[in-house]
Amino acid sequence: MSISKGIALITGSAQGIGRSIALRLARDGFDVALNDLPTKSPQLESVATEIESIGRQVCVVPADVTVNEQVKEMVGDAVTKLGGLDVMVANAGVVTVASLISSSVESWDHTSAVNARGPYLCYKYAAMQMIDQGRGGRIIGASSVVGKMAFPYSCSYAASKFAVRGLTQVAALELGKYGITVNAYAPGGIQTPMTKDMMDESGKADFEGLIDDPVSREWITSLLENVPIKHVGQPEDIASIVSYLASKEAHFITGQCISVDGGISMT
Numbered sequence: 001m002s003i004s005k006g007i008a009l010i011t012g013s014a015q016g017i018g019r020s021i022a023l024r025l026a027r028d029g030f031d032v033a034l035n036d037l038p039t040k041s042p043q044l045e046s047v048a049t050e051i052e053s054i055g056r057q058v059c060v061v062p063a064d065v066t067v068n069e070q071v072k073e074m075v076g077d078a079v080t081k082l083g084g085l086d087v088m089v090a091n092a093g094v095v096t097v098a099s100l101i102s103s104s105v106e107s108w109d110h111t112s113a114v115n116a117r118g119p120y121l122c123y124k125y126a127a128m129q130m131i132d133q134g135r136g137g138r139i140i141g142a143s144s145v146v147g148k149m150a151f152p153y154s155c156s157y158a159a160s161k162f163a164v165r166g167l168t169q170v171a172a173l174e175l176g177k178y179g180i181t182v183n184a185y186a187p188g189g190i191q192t193p194m195t196k197d198m199m200d201e202s203g204k205a206d207f208e209g210l211i212d213d214p215v216s217r218e219w220i221t222s223l224l225e226n227v228p229i230k231h232v233g234q235p236e237d238i239a240s241i242v243s244y245l246a247s248k249e250a251h252f253i254t255g256q257c258i259s260v261d262g263g264i265s266m267t
C-alpha cells in the first residue's frame with residue numbers, strides 16, 4: 001500500500017456522485033470513510049469492498065446528516081478508525097420537485113434539513129477536528145446549478161442549494177487562517193439515481209409526470225437541451241473537480257462554487 005495522502009469522509013456515498021467521489025479519492029491515494037443513511041449499509045459495504053481492492057483503508061460510518069449528534073459521532077468514528085480527517089465532502093442531498101403553491105411545509109423542512117443543515121453540521125464538525133489537528137484541510141459541499149439560478153418547481157431545492165453557497169463563503173472566511181479551504185461544486189444534469197425520473201437514457205430532459213405546468217416543463221426542457229457542451233453528465237465529471245479541490249495544489253482556491261454543468265450557468 002502506498003503512503004496515504006490523507007483521510008477523506010464523503011457523505012451520501014452509497015451511490016451516484018458520492019460513490020464516484022469516494023472511488024476517485026481512493027485512487028488519488030486517500031483513505032476513505034463512507035457515509036450514507038443506515039438503510040444504505042449494504043451499498044456502502046459494496047463501495048468499501050471496491051476501495052479495499054484499490055488498496056486503501058476504508059471504513060463505513062452510517063448516519064443521518066440532518067441529526068447533530070449523529071454527524072458529531074460520524075466524524076469521531078472516522079477519526080478513530082482511520083486516524084484523522086483531512087477532507088470532508090458534504091455530498092448527501094435530496095431533490096423535491098413541486099411548485100411553490102403545491103409544495104408542503106414538510107417537504108420544505110426535509111429538503112432544507114438534508115441539503116443545508118447537513119452540510120452545516122458536516123462543515124462544523126470537520127472544521128473542529130481539522131483545527132485540532134493543526135494541519136489544514138479541505139471542506140467541500142454539494143450545491144447545484146439550481147443553487148446559482150432558479151428553475152421553476154424547485155423552491156425548496158433551490159433555496160437549500162443557494163444556502164450551501166452562503167455557508168461555503170462564510171466558512172471559507174473563518175477557516176482560511178487554519179489552512180482550511182472551503183469550496184462547493186455545482187453540477188448540472190448528472191445521470192444518477194437522483195435524476196432517473198428526470199432524464200431518459202440518452203440524457204434528454206423528461207419532466208412528464210413530475211411537472212404538471214406545460215410552460216414550466218417547456219422552460220426546463222429547452223434550457224437543458226441547449227447546453228453548450230453536448231455530453232450527458234456523469235458522476236465522474238464531478239469526482240474530477242472534487243479530486244482537484246481536495247488536492248494540495250488547490251491550496252489558493254477558497255469560497256468558490258464551481259460549476260460543472262456543460263455551460264448552463266456562466267455567472
Ligand code: NAD
Nearest residue numbers: 012016017037064065092093142144187189190192193194
Ligand atoms: P443520489 O440520490 O443518487 O445520492 C444521494 C445520496 O445521499 C443517497 O445515497 C442518499 O441515501 C443519501 N442521503 C440522502 N439523505 C441523507 C441523509 N439524511 N443522511 C445521509 N445520507 C443521505 O444523488 P446524486 O445525484 O448522487 O447527488 C449528490 C449530490 O449532488 C446531492 O447533494 C445533489 O443535490 C447534488 N446534485 C446532483 C445533481 C444531479 O444531476 N445528479 C445536480 C446538482 C446537484
